[in-house]
Amino acid sequence: MKKIFYTLVLLVFGINSIALGQGTSPALQNIVSKLKTFSINYVVEKAYLHFDKPYYSAGDEMYFKAYVTLGESRKLSNAGGILHVDLINPGNAIIRSIILQLDNGVAPGSFSLPDTLKGGIYRVRAYTRYMENTPEYFFDKAIPIASVAGNAANGANTRQTAKPDVQFFPEGGDMITGILTKVAFKAIGNNGMGINAKGVILDNTNVQVATFSSSHLGMGSFYIQPEEGKTYKAKVTFGNGLQSTIGLPAPLAKGITLQIKDTLGKVSINIVCNKAYLQENMNKDVNLTIFSGGKLRTVNTKLDSRVMGMDIAEDQFPAGIMRITLFSQDGDPLSERLVFLQNAGLMNITVNTDKPSYKTHDRVAINFNAKNSGAGAPGFFSATVIDESKVPYDDNKETTILSYMLLTSDLKGYIEQPNYYFSNGNFQTRDDLDNLMLTQGYRRFTWKQVLNADNKPFTIAPEKSLYISGSEKTTQGVAVTGKDVMLTQGAGFIASAKTDNSGNFLFDNMQPFFAGTQFSLQATGSTKDKNSTTITVENQHEPPVADTALSSSLMQMAAQPSAGDSGSSLVSANADQVIDGDEIGGASSMSSALSGKLNGVTFASGIPYLKGNKYPALIVVDGRIRTGDLKLDDIPPGSVKNVELLKGNNAAMYGASGSSGVLVINTRAGYSADAGVKYESQNIAKISTAKSNIPSYRSSSLAGPGHADQVVLGDEIKNAPSLVAGLNGVLRGVDFSGGYATLRGGGIVTFAGGSTPPMLIILDGVQMTGSLDNISPRNIEAVEVLKGPNASIYGSEGGTGVLIITSRNQSEDVSTASAAIGSLTFKPLGFYKAREFYSPKYDASAAPGAGPDRRSTIYWNPSLTTDKDGSASFEFYNSDGRGSYRVIIEGIDANGNPGRQIYKYKVE
Numbered sequence: 001m002k003k004i005f006y007t008l009v010l011l012v013f014g015i016n017s018i019a020l021g022q023g024t025s026p027a028l029q030n031i032v033s034k035l036k037t038f039s040i041n042y043v044v045e046k047a048y049l050h051f052d053k054p055y056y057s058a059g060d061e062m063y064f065k066a067y068v069t070l071g072e073s074r075k076l077s078n079a080g081g082i083l084h085v086d087l088i089n090p091g092n093a094i095i096r097s098i099i100l101q102l103d104n105g106v107a108p109g110s111f112s113l114p115d116t117l118k119g120g121i122y123r124v125r126a127y128t129r130y131m132e133n134t135p136e137y138f139f140d141k142a143i144p145i146a147s148v149a150g151n152a153a154n155g156a157n158t159r160q161t162a163k164p165d166v167q168f169f170p171e172g173g174d175m176i177t178g179i180l181t182k183v184a185f186k187a188i189g190n191n192g193m194g195i196n197a198k199g200v201i202l203d204n205t206n207v208q209v210a211t212f213s214s215s216h217l218g219m220g221s222f223y224i225q226p227e228e229g230k231t232y233k234a235k236v237t238f239g240n241g242l243q244s245t246i247g248l249p250a251p252l253a254k255g256i257t258l259q260i261k262d263t264l265g266k267v268s269i270n271i272v273c274n275k276a277y278l279q280e281n282m283n284k285d286v287n288l289t290i291f292s293g294g295k296l297r298t299v300n301t302k303l304d305s306r307v308m309g310m311d312i313a314e315d316q317f318p319a320g321i322m323r324i325t326l327f328s329q330d331g332d333p334l335s336e337r338l339v340f341l342q343n344a345g346l347m348n349i350t351v352n353t354d355k356p357s358y359k360t361h362d363r364v365a366i367n368f369n370a371k372n373s374g375a376g377a378p379g380f381f382s383a384t385v386i387d388e389s390k391v392p393y394d395d396n397k398e399t400t401i402l403s404y405m406l407l408t409s410d411l412k413g414y415i416e417q418p419n420y421y422f423s424n425g426n427f428q429t430r431d432d433l434d435n436l437m438l439t440q441g442y443r444r445f446t447w448k449q450v451l452n453a454d455n456k457p458f459t460i461a462p463e464k465s466l467y468i469s470g471s472e473k474t475t476q477g478v479a480v481t482g483k484d485v486m487l488t489q490g491a492g493f494i495a496s497a498k499t500d501n502s503g504n505f506l507f508d509n510m511q512p513f514f515a516g517t518q519f520s521l522q523a524t525g526s527t528k529d530k531n532s533t534t535i536t537v538e539n540q541h542e543p544p545v546a547d548t549a550l551s552s553s554l555m556q557m558a559a560q561p562s563a564g565d566s567g568s569s570l571v572s573a574n575a576d577q578v579i580d581g582d583e584i585g586g587a588s589s590m591s592s593a594l595s596g597k598l599n600g601v602t603f604a605s606g607i608p609y610l611k612g613n614k615y616p617a618l619i620v621v622d623g624r625i626r627t628g629d630l631k632l633d634d635i636p637p638g639s640v641k642n643v644e645l646l647k648g649n650n651a652a653m654y655g656a657s658g659s660s661g662v663l664v665i666n667t668r669a670g671y672s673a674d675a676g677v678k679y680e681s682q683n684i685a686k687i688s689t690a691k692s693n694i695p696s697y698r699s700s701s702l703a704g705p706g707h708a709d710q711v712v713l714g715d716e717i718k719n720a721p722s723l724v725a726g727l728n729g730v731l732r733g734v735d736f737s738g739g740y741a742t743l744r745g746g747g748i749v750t751f752a753g754g755s756t757p758p759m760l761i762i763l764d765g766v767q768m769t770g771s772l773d774n775i776s777p778r779n780i781e782a783v784e785v786l787k788g789p790n791a792s793i794y795g796s797e798g799g800t801g802v803l804i805i806t807s808r809n810q811s812e813d814v815s816t817a818s819a820a821i822g823s824l825t826f827k828p829l830g831f832y833k834a835r836e837f838y839s840p841k842y843d844a845s846a847a848p849g850a851g852p853d854r855r856s857t858i859y860w861n862p863s864l865t866t867d868k869d870g871s872a873s874f875e876f877y878n879s880d881g882r883g884s885y886r887v888i889i890e891g892i893d894a895n896g897n898p899g900r901q902i903y904k905y906k907v908e
Contacts, residue, residue, distance in 0.1 A: 024300040027331035028287045031451070032298065038450045039294075041457040043071050047083060047126040047139040048404050049109075050890045052384040052837075052860040053391050055144040059115035059698075061765055062087075062143070063837055065382040065862035066126060067401065067892055068105045072294030074318075074405060074896035076105030076380065080128050080462030084542075087111050090120035092545045098832035099466070099540075101512060106380045108834040108862035112764060115698060119147030125545070129463035132543055137409060141399050164189050164238045166197055166218075168248050169438050172257030172326075172335040175232075175249055178274040179257065180225040183248070184438035187218035187238060194218030194416055196239030201248070204231045216432040217416050219439055226251035254280065256303075258326050258335045262314075262434065267339055269324060270309045278306055285329040292341065293318035314341050318897075320406045323442055333447045338437040340407065342422070342430075347372050347379075347899025349889055357906045360880050361795075361842040361853075364905070367873045368889055369866075372897050376870030379899075381891030382862045383874060387881040388904075389648065390856040396420035401890040401898045412441035422900075467508040468828055470537040472499050472523060475821065479503030480533055486522040494519075515830040522823045530822040540829045575644035581668065584640065589633045590665075598645050601661070606633045610647065610661040615852050617661035618651075632663075641666045697782045700765040700806040702793050702840070702853055708784035714808060717780065722773045731785055734759070734801075739771025743787065743801040759801040760794055766835040768805075781806045793853055795840040795877065837861070839876045853879040864891070878907050 045068060052063040066085070070077035080102070087096040100107035111124075126139040164187060171182040187197035194217030201210035201224060209232070212222040226232065232248040254276035261268040271286060281303050288299035295317055301308065319341050326335040347370050354365040364385075370377040386393070396417040399408070403418035421433045468487065472480040485505045487494045497505040523533040577599055587593030591606040600611045608617040619632060644664040651662040697713055699705035710732055720726030724736045733744045740758040761768040763775065784804040791798035837860040840853065859876035866872045870893075878885070887903040 025285050025287060025329075027285065027327060027329060028289075028298055028300050031287065031289060031327060031331055032296065034450050035289075035291075035296065038445065039072075042134075042445070044134055044137055044444070045070050045077055045079060045128055045131050045462075046074075046137055046405065046409055047128065047131065048401055048409075049085070049124060049126055049139055049141065050382045050384075050401060050862075051124075051141075051143070052857045053386050054393060054398060055146070055391075056113055057146045058113050058117035058119070060113050061835055061837075062111040062113055062124075063384075063834070063857070063860045063862070064109050064124070066100055066102070066107045066109060067380070068102055068128065069405065069892070069896065070105075074293075074892070074898065075894075076892055076896070077102075077128075078105060080130055080464050082128065082463045082466070083107060084127055084129075085109055086125045086542070086545075088123040088125055088545055089118075090122065094542060094545060097540070097542065097829065098515070099829055100834075101831040104380065109832065110834045112835070113145060117145060117147060119145060121145075127543070129460055130458070132460050133458035135543060138543075139404075163244065164195050164197075164240065164242055166234065166236050166238075166244070166246055167439070168234070168246075170249060170257075171259060171438060172337055174255055174257060174335070175224070175226045175251040176255035176257055176274050176277075177226045177228045177251045177253055179255075179272055180223055181257070182221055182223055182259070182438075184219065184221040184435050185212065185214075185234075186435075186439040187214055187236070189218075189238075189240070192414070197236050199234050199236040201232055201234055203227070204233075215428065215435070216420070219432065219435040221431075221435050221438065224248075228253065256281075256286075256326065256334055258324060258337045260324065260337045260339055262339055262341075262430070265314050267312045267314060267322065267341075268309065269312065270307055271303075271326060272307050273303070275306065278303065281329075286334075287327040287329075287331070289325045289327070290322065291325075292322035293320055317341055319346050321410050321437070321442065323444075325447065331451070338440075338442055340421075340433050340437055342433070346402070347377050347891075347893055347897050349891075349899045349901035351887060351889065351901055351903035353903075353905055357908055358878055359908055360878050360882060362878050362907070363842075363875060364878060365873065365875045366887060366903075367871070368901070370870040370891065370893060370899055372893055372895065376866070376868055377893035377895075377897065377899075378866050378868055378870065379891050379893035381864040381866065381872065381889055383859070383864055383887065383889045384857060384861075385859040385876065385885055385887050386857055387855070387879060387883070388886050389881055389883040390854070392648075393886060395423045395902070400900050401892070402900050405892075405898045410442060410444050411436075415440070465508065466510045466513065466828075466830060467506060468510065468519065468537065469504065469506045470521070470535060471503045472505065473503050473534050473536070475532050475534055480523075484524045485535065486524060488520045488522065489513075489517065496524075513830040515832050516827055517830050518825060518827050520823060520825045532821075534821055535824045537824060537826050537828065575664070576647045576650055577645040579643045579645075581637075581640040581642050584643070585638045587637045590635050590637055590640070591633050593637045594643065598643075598663075600647070601645065606631060608632065608661075608663055613660050615660040615854075617663050620662060620664045622665070622667055635665060635667070639667050641668045698806055699782060699784060699804065700762065701784055701786070701804045702765075702855070703786075703790070707786070707790055708804065709787045709790055710785040712783045714777070714780035714782060717777045717783075720777045723775050723777050723780070724772050726777045727772075727783060731783070733787075734785060734803075736772075739773045741772065741801075741803055757800045759803045760791075760797050761803050761805065762794070762838065763805045764807050764835065765838060767838040772803075775805065779807050781808045793840065795842040797841050834862070842877045854881070855879040858885060864889075866891075866893075882907050 048067045049064045050067070056062050066083050068077045068083060069075060070079050083100045083102055085098050085100060086094045089095050096111055098109060100109050122143045122145050124141050124143055131137055166185055166187040169184045171184070175181050175183065187195050189195035196214050197218060198213040199211070200208050201212065201222070203209055210222045210224050212220055214220040224232065231250060234246050234248060236244050236246060254274055256271065256273035256277050259270040259272050271288070283302050283304055286301060286303045290297040290312065297312065299310065322339045322341055324337045324339065325333055328334050349368055349370045351366065351368045358364055370379060396419055398419045400419050400422065402422045407421065408415045408418045421429060421436070472483060472485060474480060479501070480503050481499055481501050483499050484496045485499065486496050487507050495507055497507055499505050521535050521537065523530045523535055579594070579597055584593035589606070591603045594601070594608070595603050601617070602609050602611055610617060621635065646662040646664060697705055697711060701707065712727065712730055717723070717726030717730070724739060727734070728736050735742050735744050741761070742756045742758050761772065786798065786802040786804060791802045794802050839859050858879055861874050864872050864874065883906070884904050885907055890900045892898050
């Protein structure tokens with residue numbers, strides 16, 4: 001084998017600069033020159049979101065942090081300052097959009113999920129306006145959301161009836177006679193996901209020449225040496241038992257290809273051709289480009305041997321996808337291969353705690369250090385801590401900052417279990433990753449794009465500021481041209497803009513403003529002119545929701561029939577135990593019928609408890625969570641079809657509510673557990689026609705509804721001029737001053753100056769600072785007062801009392817007006833202010849008898865930064881949950897190197 005050598009050509013992909021070395025052949029120089037032009041005109045921006053947990057329930061707060069990078073270096077982007085984030089339902093409709101203000105390419109965000117949200121697989125999409133030049137780079141992640149009411153959102157009808165299929169991918173692009181060739185394959189089920197497959201390869205005389213079997217998600221590989229004049233086929237048996245015969249690509253009679261091996265810190269590249277190709281192209285130039293992370297290596301040599309090889313050290317390139325392409329003497333692409341470099345350039349994050357194990361409610365101090373190549377790595381990070389008993393976690397399936405930034409964002413199609421390739425470092429995983437490289441297409445660019453001199457630069461510039469645009473027309477629809485339109489906020493004038501020849505106006509480069517800010521537009525001229533002029537504000541542009549590979553796969557999965565037909569579970573869950581209704585139909589009550597039959601369940605006053613658990617099990621009847629508004633013994637045993645008991649992982653998709661176990665009761669046709677209860681469509685508040693002591697309001701309290709010393713419903717105060725005015729004199733033992741609330745008397749601990757400290761204010765589960773009068777009474781669902789033991793769930797901070805404020809699902813004073821005559825008052829989509837995550841603080845003075853602290857996300861912090869040594873720390877308090885807690889830290893350093901670390905600790 002002839003050894004060949006390469007030339008270094010460093011392309012620093014950015015908007016303004018590129019350094020270029022010289023090649024040694026005209027064809028190679030042309031390729032490099034055009035790649036330089038392409039890199040300047042087509043710099044790609046990417047967005048990634050780190051979420052606090054992998055799935056949610058309706059009523060949860062979905063927390064995330066955005067990281068936006070620019071170019072091949074993956075450094076955090078300062079090209080623009082705005083990120084758009086959409087929540088998309090299973091029917092591909094946008095149900096919520098927010099705008100985040102980026103600071104150094106990062107921003108915290110959150111979505112408040114209404115408790116009326118239907119269950120299903122939702123998507124979160126994130127993009128900048130600049131990314132609309134390359135919409136294939138929009139961040140798009142699937143998020144399962146469980147419904148508290150058991151109802152499922154409708155999606156597109158995508159159930160497939162086609163048989164499974166398998167595709168074959170020869171290394172380098174072609175099978176060539178006389179060359180031993182690695183052939184990868186990928187088997188796909190009718191839901192678009194990988195399916196196990198095995199089989200044999202037969203030639204056209206039915207002689208077996210190879211066997212194959214998938215190793216991971218339907219992918220695998222085998223070797224074959226095609227013979228001249230022969231064709232080949234695969235007899236395949238799929239994991240579901242179906243069989244098929246599929247032809248392999250026809251071998252070339254003469255050809256040249258690439259063969260790559262990634263071993264021991266180096267990439268070995270072989271250029272291999274058969275005898276017929278060598279005879280025809282002896283001593284002609286061949287050109288090789290090796291491209292990864294903005295760095296390009298080039299090779300120009302003479303073809304004078306059937307096998308020519310070279311080695312490249314992996315540490316010369318950053319982690320990520322390497323693209324190796326072989327060109328002819330004339331610059332035509334002949335063969336290509338993708339290789340993944342996994343370890344080079346990744347941050348090393350170490351995590352430690354102040355003690356090896358903890359108890360519930362203990363304070364936990366976390367320290368972490370990030371290094372790159374042994375040096376401290378200053379950067380931006382986010383951290384989440386979850387209770388694994390409440391949120392079981394399959395790390396392989398997760399989209400992480402590593403799997404997205406380094407792998408899936410640069411590959412075509414939907415990648416199953418993307419983090420599998422990063423969470424397992426064994427030889428089998430590396431082989432599986434190489435099979436992925438052989439079977440997935442590269443999306444960054446095609447050589448046809450690069451070599452086509454007619455490519456035009458991107459047309460959408462980075463979005464640096466908010467804007468307001470619209471039009472002014474007469475009431476007859478005629479454009480009003482050359483007229484001033486005045487923009488005001490409150491009593492202050494902001495700016496004026498003239499309408500153009502089409503009657504359009506634009507206010508750009510506006511100072512940042514938050515969502516909910518009210519503006520006014522005023523036409524100018526005579527009173528007559530104003531009264532005959534219609535001002536219209538344009539809605540923010542939203543790119544269409546494409547039916548992506550991700551959404552198609554999700555919809556196909558959702559369309560598959562489930563293992564059972566009860567349909568009551570929030571998700572398809574495997575029950576720990578099932579009792580048929582016929583076994584209990586003759587009992588006098590449900591508790592007596594189930595007592596002694598359910599493994600590990602005891603009953604007290606008709607309420608089910610898992611043994612060893614002080615909180616009752618969740619009760620779900622026909623898909624609706626009924627704990628709190630329905631007693632188990634209110635259900636006639638004869639009406640029950642079956643009872644399912646869910647524990648641990650099987651109950652996990654019910655969120656924190658399922659941590660004490662779940663009883664899923666499926667009733668027979670004709671029975672309704674809702675007799676005597678009617679539901680209001682907007683907020684699921686219930687109005688019972690029978691006497692009941694069950695709380696009938698929504699609550700964002702950690703303890704849930706029914707654990708407050710006093711409750712004031714929003715309808716009682718919605719017409720008050722301010723929130724303080726509505727609550728003053730209504731809340732017992734609470735005083736108000738300057739917009740703040742304090743408990744009256746009762747031995748409250750005082751500051752040194754003698755003043756009474758204010759109550760802790762919790763708005764929709766998040767600690768609030770500032771005046772209560774910043775909240776409109778019309779937006780409130782309920783206000784709860786917690787004192788003494790009821791407040792102790794909020795730790796020492798609850799010692800001065802807690803005011804829980806829960807907002808309505810739909811704000812009543814959000815303006816929907818977009819057009820008006822003469823003047824228009826409206827609220828444009830401004831920057832969203834992410835909710836702060838609230839974590840209670842416990843200390844020895846906390847009152848006994850606190851309500852349950854069932855947090856599943858124990859802690860979330862999107863705003864961590866490491867110092868010059870790469871160090872940072874944070875602290876929080878454990879909840880009631882015992883078992884394993886998982887700490888996940890993700891981030892990017894100043895040089896664009898991503899990092900991720902998982903740390904676990906025990907709570908006893």
